[in-house]
Amino acid sequence: MDKDSTFDRLDDAIKDAEVKGFNPGLIVLLLVAGILLAFLVGNYILYSYAQKTLPPRKKKPVSKKKLKRERLKQGVSAPGE
DSSP states (O other): OOHHHHHHHHHHHHHHHHHSSOOHHHHHHHHHHHHHHHHHHHHHHHHHHHHHHSOOOOOOOOOHHHHHHHHHHHTOOOTTO
């Protein structure tokens, strides 16, 4: 066997290895990006659906003490005083 034919076969094997299959790093990157994109799109769809269908949130009732305190801050005397 001469050396040139051995090197030619090695070169062919290296070229074949480069052509075959995808880069595993690229597959992982695409998979993670796809999952992240699906998560974000799903969240947006759920958020927009909830905005359309759910009633607005009820505010907590303000206590009489807080109302009295606010009125005093504004300089308005509380009724009955």
